[in-house]
Amino acid sequence: MKVYLAGPEVFLPDPMAAAKAKQAICKKYGFTGLFPLDTTLDLANLSPFEAGMAIYQSNITLMDRCDLIIANMTPFRGCSMDVGTAFEMGYFAGQAKPVFGYSNDGRLYVDRVPTNTPGIDEQGQSIESFEMHDNLMLEGAIHTSGGTFACEMVELDGYYTRLEVFETVVKIAGDRLLGQGNRIL
Template sequence: MNIYLAGPDVFLPEPLEAARAKKEICAKYGFVGQFPFDNALDLSGLTPVEAGLAIYKSNIQLMDRCDLIVANMTPFRGPSMDVGTAFEMGYMAAQGKPVFGYSNDGRLYGDRVPQPTPEHDENNLFVEQFGMHDNLMLEGAIYTSSGDFQGKQIDTASYYTDLSVFEAVIQLAAAKLLS
């Protein structure tokens, strides 16, 4: 089974090293990991918008070839996960493919959003308090697709590179899908 490896890992200083390490873990449990950079793309001569659209189309093609998604839901540039990864989770869920997620931040979403009052943020807007690690639509995609979620608080020095929670969710996926 092919796993689409979604997440902000593409923004790491060494994204191909992250991809290699994740693919090795996938292989250990009987999966083939597919990283967003796996399709060969020539972006030379393209405008930034054209390059962005080419990457979008390439990632859609890659997701279409995969059987499930494992999404890195570790908060990225704010209290919530990477928005591109959120889209990819929804795309795969809409195709009826299993969605698995993990986070290297073990706190619930409501605990990560600064709240001057118990239920509202600094703009006096309601903050979700559903006991979930991110937006209810994202965890809904996980649990209604027979997927699973794992979260654990990882030290800030290895917040985006520690793969222990990733490996735990790969083990769960193997138990659910390969047994």
């Protein structure tokens, strides 16, 4: 089975090192991990908008080749997860494919939103508080697809690079989707 490896790792200084580490873990549990940068694109003669559209289409094509997604839901550039990764989770949910997620931040969403008054954000708007790690639509996509979400609090220096929780989720996905006997150790 092919796993789409979604997350903000594409923005790291060395995204392919992160990809290779994740792909090795996937292989250990019987999966083939596909990373958003696993395609070759010639963006040299494109406008920034055209380059963005080429990357979008390339990622859609790559997602269509995959059987499930494992999404890094660690907060990115704010209190919530990377919005591109959120879209990718929705794309898989819309195709009735399994959605798995993990985070290297163990706090609930409500505990990450800056606030001066409990339940109200700094702009005076209510904060959803459903004992979920992120927006209810994302956690709903995981749980209704038969996936799993796992999290752990990781030190900031490993916020996007530590892979213990990722490996836990890959193992769970392997046990559920491939069965114990098909897993490669």
